[in-house]
Amino acid sequence: MAEVRVKELVKVYGRQLAVRGIDLDIPDGAFVVLVGPSGCGKSTTLRMIAGLETISHGDLLIGGKRANDLPSRDRGVAMVFQTYALYPHLTVRDNLAFSLKLAKVDPADIERRIDSAIAALELQPYLDRRPSELSGGQRQRVAMGRAIVREPDVFLFDEPLSNLDAKLRNQMRVEIKKLQHRLGVTTIYVTHDQIEAMTLADIIVVMKDGEIAQKGTPLELFENPDSVFVASFIGTPQMNFFDGVIERDGDTFFFVGADMRIPLDEGRFQGGLQPGQPVVGGLRPEDIIPEGHGMQPSDGISVTAEITLTELLGNESLLFARRGETEFVARMQQPRMVADGERMTFHIAGARLHLFDAETELSLRAAR
Amino acid sequence: MAEVRVKELVKVYGRQLAVRGIDLDIPDGAFVVLVGPSGCGKSTTLRMIAGLETISHGDLLIGGKRANDLPSRDRGVAMVFQTYALYPHLTVRDNLAFSLKLAKVDPADIERRIDSAIAALELQPYLDRRPSELSGGQRQRVAMGRAIVREPDVFLFDEPLSNLDAKLRNQMRVEIKKLQHRLGVTTIYVTHDQIEAMTLADIIVVMKDGEIAQKGTPLELFENPDSVFVASFIGTPQMNFFDGVIERDGDTFFFVGADMRIPLDEGRFQGGLQPGQPVVGGLRPEDIIPEGHGMQPSDGISVTAEITLTELLGNESLLFARRGETEFVARMQQPRMVADGERMTFHIAGARLHLFDAETELSLRAAR
Amino acid sequence: MDQMARDEELLNRIGLDRIRQNDRTRRRRRLRLGLVFMSPALALVGVFLLLPVLFNVWLSLTKWRKFKGFGEWAGVSNYERMAGNPFFSEALINTAIWVGASIVFPILLGLGLAMYFRNLRGAETFKNIIFIPRILAPTAVGVLWFYVYAPAGLLNRLLSVVSGQEVSVSWLYSDATVTPAIIATFVWQTVGLVMVLLLLGLAALPRDPIEAAHIDGASPWQIFRHITLPLLTPTLLMVTILSVLAGFTVFDLLWVMGASYPGQRSLALAVFMYFEAFQKGNWAFGSAVAVVIGIVVLGVTWIQTFLQTRVDRMTR
Amino acid sequence: MAFDINTLDLDRIARREAARHRGSRLKLVAAIAFSLLWIVPFYFLAITIFKSSTEYSLNPPLSLPQGIAPFLDNVAQAWALGNMGQSMMNSAFYGSVGAALAVFFAAMAAFAIARLDIPFKNGWFMLIFAGTVFPFQMYLIPLFFGYQKLSLLNTHLGMLLFYTAICIPFPTLVLRNFMSGLSREMDEAARMDGASEFTVFFRIVLPNTLGPMTAVFLLQFTWIWNDMLFSTVLGNRLETRSIMNALLVFQGSYSSSGPNVVLTAALLASIPSILLFLLLRKHFMQGLQVNQS
Amino acid sequence: EEVQLFHDKGFWSPHLQEVAKAAEEATGIKIVETPYANAEQYKAFIQASIASGETPNMFTWWTGATFDELVSSGQIAPLDGLWEEMLTEGGYGASSRELFTVDGTAYGVPLVLARWVVLYNKPLYEKLGLSEPTTWDELMANADAIKAAGETPFLATVHEGWRGFIWFQELLLRLHPEAYNGLNDGSVAYDSPEVRDVFKTWVDMYAKGYFSDPRSTEEFNDFARGAGAMYLIGEWAYGLVIDAGVPADDIGVFILPNATDAPNAVIVEGAPLVVSVDGAEDEATMKALRFWVSAEGANAWGAASGNYIGNDKAEAPNRIVAEVNADIAATSAKAYLRWWEAVPAELQGELVAEMNRFMLDPTMETAEQVMETMQTLNAAYWDEQ
Ligand SMILES: Nc1ncnc2c1ncn2[C@@H]1O[C@H](COP(=O)(O)OP(=O)(O)OP(=O)(O)O)[C@@H](O)[C@H]1O
Numbered sequence A, B: 001m002a003e004v005r006v007k008e009l010v011k012v013y014g015r016q017l018a019v020r021g022i023d024l025d026i027p028d029g030a031f032v033v034l035v036g037p038s039g040c041g042k043s044t045t046l047r048m049i050a051g052l053e054t055i056s057h058g059d060l061l062i063g064g065k066r067a068n069d070l071p072s073r074d075r076g077v078a079m080v081f082q083t084y085a086l087y088p089h090l091t092v093r094d095n096l097a098f099s100l101k102l103a104k105v106d107p108a109d110i111e112r113r114i115d116s117a118i119a120a121l122e123l124q125p126y127l128d129r130r131p132s133e134l135s136g137g138q139r140q141r142v143a144m145g146r147a148i149v150r151e152p153d154v155f156l157f158d159e160p161l162s163n164l165d166a167k168l169r170n171q172m173r174v175e176i177k178k179l180q181h182r183l184g185v186t187t188i189y190v191t192h193d194q195i196e197a198m199t200l201a202d203i204i205v206v207m208k209d210g211e212i213a214q215k216g217t218p219l220e221l222f223e224n225p226d227s228v229f230v231a232s233f234i235g236t237p238q239m240n241f242f243d244g245v246i247e248r249d250g251d252t253f254f255f256v257g258a259d260m261r262i263p264l265d266e267g268r269f270q271g272g273l274q275p276g277q278p279v280v281g282g283l284r285p286e287d288i289i290p291e292g293h294g295m296q297p298s299d300g301i302s303v304t305a306e307i308t309l310t311e312l313l314g315n316e317s318l319l320f321a322r323r324g325e326t327e328f329v330a331r332m333q334q335p336r337m338v339a340d341g342e343r344m345t346f347h348i349a350g351a352r353l354h355l356f357d358a359e360t361e362l363s364l365r366a367a368r
Numbered sequence C: 001m002d003q004m005a006r007d008e009e010l011l012n013r014i015g016l017d018r019i020r021q022n023d024r025t026r027r028r029r030r031l032r033l034g035l036v037f038m039s040p041a042l043a044l045v046g047v048f049l050l051l052p053v054l055f056n057v058w059l060s061l062t063k064w065r066k067f068k069g070f071g072e073w074a075g076v077s078n079y080e081r082m083a084g085n086p087f088f089s090e091a092l093i094n095t096a097i098w099v100g101a102s103i104v105f106p107i108l109l110g111l112g113l114a115m116y117f118r119n120l121r122g123a124e125t126f127k128n129i130i131f132i133p134r135i136l137a138p139t140a141v142g143v144l145w146f147y148v149y150a151p152a153g154l155l156n157r158l159l160s161v162v163s164g165q166e167v168s169v170s171w172l173y174s175d176a177t178v179t180p181a182i183i184a185t186f187v188w189q190t191v192g193l194v195m196v197l198l199l200l201g202l203a204a205l206p207r208d209p210i211e212a213a214h215i216d217g218a219s220p221w222q223i224f225r226h227i228t229l230p231l232l233t234p235t236l237l238m239v240t241i242l243s244v245l246a247g248f249t250v251f252d253l254l255w256v257m258g259a260s261y262p263g264q265r266s267l268a269l270a271v272f273m274y275f276e277a278f279q280k281g282n283w284a285f286g287s288a289v290a291v292v293i294g295i296v297v298l299g300v301t302w303i304q305t306f307l308q309t310r311v312d313r314m315t316r
Numbered sequence D: 001m002a003f004d005i006n007t008l009d010l011d012r013i014a015r016r017e018a019a020r021h022r023g024s025r026l027k028l029v030a031a032i033a034f035s036l037l038w039i040v041p042f043y044f045l046a047i048t049i050f051k052s053s054t055e056y057s058l059n060p061p062l063s064l065p066q067g068i069a070p071f072l073d074n075v076a077q078a079w080a081l082g083n084m085g086q087s088m089m090n091s092a093f094y095g096s097v098g099a100a101l102a103v104f105f106a107a108m109a110a111f112a113i114a115r116l117d118i119p120f121k122n123g124w125f126m127l128i129f130a131g132t133v134f135p136f137q138m139y140l141i142p143l144f145f146g147y148q149k150l151s152l153l154n155t156h157l158g159m160l161l162f163y164t165a166i167c168i169p170f171p172t173l174v175l176r177n178f179m180s181g182l183s184r185e186m187d188e189a190a191r192m193d194g195a196s197e198f199t200v201f202f203r204i205v206l207p208n209t210l211g212p213m214t215a216v217f218l219l220q221f222t223w224i225w226n227d228m229l230f231s232t233v234l235g236n237r238l239e240t241r242s243i244m245n246a247l248l249v250f251q252g253s254y255s256s257s258g259p260n261v262v263l264t265a266a267l268l269a270s271i272p273s274i275l276l277f278l279l280l281r282k283h284f285m286q287g288l289q290v291n292q293s
Numbered sequence E: 001e002e003v004q005l006f007h008d009k010g011f012w013s014p015h016l017q018e019v020a021k022a023a024e025e026a027t028g029i030k031i032v033e034t035p036y037a038n039a040e041q042y043k044a045f046i047q048a049s050i051a052s053g054e055t056p057n058m059f060t061w062w063t064g065a066t067f068d069e070l071v072s073s074g075q076i077a078p079l080d081g082l083w084e085e086m087l088t089e090g091g092y093g094a095s096s097r098e099l100f101t102v103d104g105t106a107y108g109v110p111l112v113l114a115r116w117v118v119l120y121n122k123p124l125y126e127k128l129g130l131s132e133p134t135t136w137d138e139l140m141a142n143a144d145a146i147k148a149a150g151e152t153p154f155l156a157t158v159h160e161g162w163r164g165f166i167w168f169q170e171l172l173l174r175l176h177p178e179a180y181n182g183l184n185d186g187s188v189a190y191d192s193p194e195v196r197d198v199f200k201t202w203v204d205m206y207a208k209g210y211f212s213d214p215r216s217t218e219e220f221n222d223f224a225r226g227a228g229a230m231y232l233i234g235e236w237a238y239g240l241v242i243d244a245g246v247p248a249d250d251i252g253v254f255i256l257p258n259a260t261d262a263p264n265a266v267i268v269e270g271a272p273l274v275v276s277v278d279g280a281e282d283e284a285t286m287k288a289l290r291f292w293v294s295a296e297g298a299n300a301w302g303a304a305s306g307n308y309i310g311n312d313k314a315e316a317p318n319r320i321v322a323e324v325n326a327d328i329a330a331t332s333a334k335a336y337l338r339w340w341e342a343v344p345a346e347l348q349g350e351l352v353a354e355m356n357r358f359m360l361d362p363t364m365e366t367a368e369q370v371m372e373t374m375q376t377l378n379a380a381y382w383d384e385q
């Protein structure tokens, strides 16, 4: 159990910067998820913490101790890899015991630790199999078991679920979460799947180009994205974006764009609203409500649009609609069959409109 | 353009039955999706239609003509493979032109067809590249283009999206759907992903062990699954199942199980309800409604349960709850933060309860 | 642009030089560790393989005095001697024939066999039969075929039976037949390997493009011609190179089978070199011939790498 | 359902499918014919070793032997005159020890090149691999004189050292390719589990490389066993002579014993490699497969 | 004490081991014979050893030009003292010393002293009523008679690549003895009229069907099978043909007669056993050598291998040697060095290959080509000297 602090972490490959100064403060027992598009430096950051890459610059403190120059094994970290990285020639039991044997742990103690890991992960039936005789999900469990038996202070996960199929992924996600709750070990988890990030994290760290784009709880990020990048990254289907400008009419500010004129609540935009300022407006699909399928929002406007395509998901549908030049996606609860070409009325929850500066793509919500 | 009829289709490998008598009637222009777990015979069925496997027994009619013994090229079918199966040594243009050249199509005509496919799929910039120089999504497009240029009567797709990442998959899904709408070609599409099936199909054919488990429109399958298998296969997260028995109290039948007693609308179960009959009750997560988060159903009961885990998805949350021995998942709209261990009240939409015979696992909804 | 400027600023602030210095130290440590693992291989290869090659080049530039040893500098005179030696040019031509034949026959035959056996059920036994000669030592193969080709040997007897009259061809004794005869043996011995390699290559081909071509309307021959063959090119190239190198350096077969052929020394460069050095004691001259063989082989290897990368780029 | 799967006549279907493969029966016949052509020399070998010298010279080469009795005689003659016992022992020694050492050293080098992230990886590899890009002819003369100078000529040690050396480059290529294919994360996991580089090599990478190591070992063993050129140059004395050298000498000096005896000797000399191939065919083929990459 | 004996005569290994056994019994010195696989390797080994100053103590060599070269290395011990003893005490003749002498000093003792003779099929001779020829014409007449009886008169093959010179040297010696030595010192060309005459005769003999199939790989067996009635070869072949199954009593021997009235002649093959300068200092080595040349040693060697080393105090190793000895004594035949040893080593292989080529296609056309090639090589060699 330990808190992890990272100060101005930088990784340089040649002259290329892969990580551009990351600051993180992870309290003991927290579950932090690093998320971001491919190549944004998530793995590199994690591997620097693991001791698999040297730290070019900055400080890493684990449990208050500077760990920059410690070898991996002395950092008290255990890692679960994307490919599981099991030892193919060893049985499940030996995979679990490997690190303990190297550390010359007392055999009885090894036994005990393995038993408890096995119990937690329900690996009992596979103990004498080799990794090749296990299914993907079982391998994943063994990889976790190998991390658990070391009783580390920090768990590191690098996309541990991305090699599983959708069903298993959902299931293992729940198991990882439960396990971490039970063990209470500080955990750093890397993924590029925003759903995983949303569902698992206490704190999400969204990365972009080797830097932190935003960090916060899942709800904070979902409700208040700091930038177009974060807004589009979190949530599926993606937020709808509309180009537009701010207009002022008396005391009221309006977002005008895509043939819509949506009144704004100035208080929400502490960055200050400038009439004439070009902005990007963002609306999540669930904030565009097909008439009759959900509560009509108290503020906002109504628009009609033509449906181009419907995606039925059973309990809900996604409606792809076009209105003039503008296309958007809306979410329909308690779905009914919708014919392509049908014209429908949508209520737009204006209070939930996100605004971003058109140039910097940063949110107008808060001054930054 | 052609309708496809399949009668008693059987495939035998050695003495092993891979497909056990499939009957299908696909009207001209329909989009049929074969879906089912791995090994259920989807690909084999498709490949028999394509002419890549011999038909052991049964009839295949394409456009009314018996096609059992026609070579692939004379069946008027085009296929998109999971691995795209592009010709690695040919440029994109040559990949597209290959079949046309073999068919000795007039060069001007080849030009024209390729141009229109390229325009439809936005492949212009890649014409002179080889497949190895394309991204996954681009390759997928070329594979589709290769099918389109042949102007076939029937499109066959074998898991065409399963090698793409989540984001691309969603996007290509929409594109395939649009394309099929525009071209109006009869399409048979194989996948094991129920979301793809739901969103794409006019008719879904759910297969199990070489047989058809159920076929129908996506909504039919979602609303009225014929069996536990189909019910659990369609919809995510999966339907909650509860073991129980039928009880009768005066005129009213009840489902009793998992500490619940849910009144039933006898009219919905034409299979006939027998008091004392052991059954499996099924409830989708959206039919278990957390108090204050959605409309309270008109009929049904309320239960309280302890939350064990929450998965936040932004616009909604999944609540994992336990009530005595029973665990279930509920869907929470307009989510709020829920602490683990919190006790919550759920309204159960009894009218939407599915009942299955405990032994045959078939729905009691309809007599079969 | 903006990003680059910010990176520049960041690098300046944290000191790129220091980072570089650390990286260099680390690399040096890695290298030291690597050398520990590589040293046995490096030592053996260096002393027993690379040093001799250098030594050989040096020898080829000296003069050998009987019972006295090497040492006298001779410049390129050994190479000049080659030009005037009729047996050398004959050996050179023969080697070229060898190499040509060892490409054409094993590959054509091997490809044919591979395509033939590819989908044939129960072909394992045949494949093994055709492969087994490859396991045998060339020396043993040479001894066996020596008797096959003997004047009263198997081949002549078979031909006699077939033609109904006494056949007594001097397969291994006449200029016209000795090379074809040994090449036939070489093909007999090596085609199995070529076939197996091509079968492996065929098996590794993706099935899907072939099925796609099937649906696209290609006939089996068109599939072979337009899909299989182009996809097999890397394997074919590799097999070609293996055959060329084998053809260049073949010695055992020639030595054993050509033992009684009067022109033995000119059967191929490899034999010529052995003759000059070990039989006639022209050590320095022999070294020079070896260098020539080396240069040709290196040239071929270089062409291979060149083509390989190009073909790979085309088909991958 | 109207259609009952159980009424299907599986046998009829099987017959129909078989009929589609009828063509392949014809192909089978052609294949048999072709492989017969391939076998004739073996057949010739097989019958010749059962003939006595007089029998051989009096009868057509393809006639069946009158009995199998002369075989033992031929073996005895070849064995004794050819000094085959000792030279087989020698070859077995060079082959097994030389190939084993070579493969092990190659594995070490491959580990450093493929998995240790050392500078100039390719340079080191090329340096080792350069050992086989030159034709053997270039080694002969310098080795011969060098060995003479170092008194390694005609010694078991000298033969072993050379065979070990020449068998290193190819396995290095194969094992390097194989090892670079192994999951890098496996090593990293082991390092995080507290393993030193040596532990990673011996306990993680080596056990996972046994398959290709066996395969290249077999290839190298047969190479050494089958080599004639180097053993005639470097190990000519009776005590150090290799089996192929012995066979060559035998053919040269005793060919007057007749083809039956010489061919018996050739067969004896080939038996180990044929046996190895037949018993470990899978590994051989694997060796060829890795050969390709 | 051990003494190593290096040699390239693998086929004599078992026989040499017998001698070694006898030597150990007689002197306590253990001779370890170390055979080399082939002559090329062996020559290379000795050359390299001498070049690096590590000459083996005792080894075999060849007489003739290569012997002179060997001696010129300065590493070979003169054995005049030993010869002194051998001539006075032993049964050696001065003529055999000649073979091992360079500039008047003897540097070797005989490992073998073999005369080149014709082994013939006695029963056939008797059947046809022939007698051993004493003139060339008689020889030809015998051949005709044998040919007429449906048999082949002479055995000759190119097997193993070195045999081509056998008939060449004999024909030259018998037809043009004056040119024999000149050929080997460069003074007679290989396309001289004498050589051309030899080839003419040879072509003629082939045309008449006198020779067996040159491609045979089993000369000894061929003799046993009666594939040729007369077998021109070193007398050491006697044992080998017996091994091949010829009854010892069926073998007769004669020395090929001259076609001219030149003095009688016989071709002699002498293989020397030499000792290095260091070896001469080594007592054991010298003891072993002394044993070798002693009557006891010669007897052991003769009994084991049938080889003769010129020691007449020893028993003749076999009937054939005895008969040849008697013949030579009777005709006082002059010894000529075998062509193989007499010709410069560099030319040996290439010239004999040409002769083989001729034997495989014995026409005058080939002969012309062969002569031309041989002379080109010969001239080039002598030009370089
Ligand atoms: N060994 C290396 N040498 C040079 N550059 C590297 C190296 N490893 C990573 N990089 C670069 O560093 C950047 C960050 O890589 P990293 O692997 O951390 O990305 P990631 O966020 O984990 O992406 P993914 O989701 O694809 O795994 C990338 O641009 C990558 O190209």
Ligand SMILES: Nc1ncnc2c1ncn2[C@@H]1O[C@H](COP(=O)(O)OP(=O)(O)OP(=O)(O)O)[C@@H](O)[C@H]1O
Pocket: B013, B016, B017, B018, B036, B037, B038, B039, B040, B041, B042, B043, B044, B045, B192
């Ligand atoms: N060539 C074959 N020989 C024997 N059995 C086969 C062959 N091809 C498929 N099968 C068997 O037929 C059954 C159906 O296979 P098929 O490939 O159609 O499944 P699928 O539904 O496409 O599964 P997936 O989702 O994994 O692709 C499987 O049990 C499979 O093992």
Ligand SMILES: [Mg+2]
Pocket: A042, A043, A044
């Ligand atoms: Mg990563």
Ligand SMILES: [Mg+2]
Pocket: B042, B043, B044
């Ligand atoms: Mg499939």
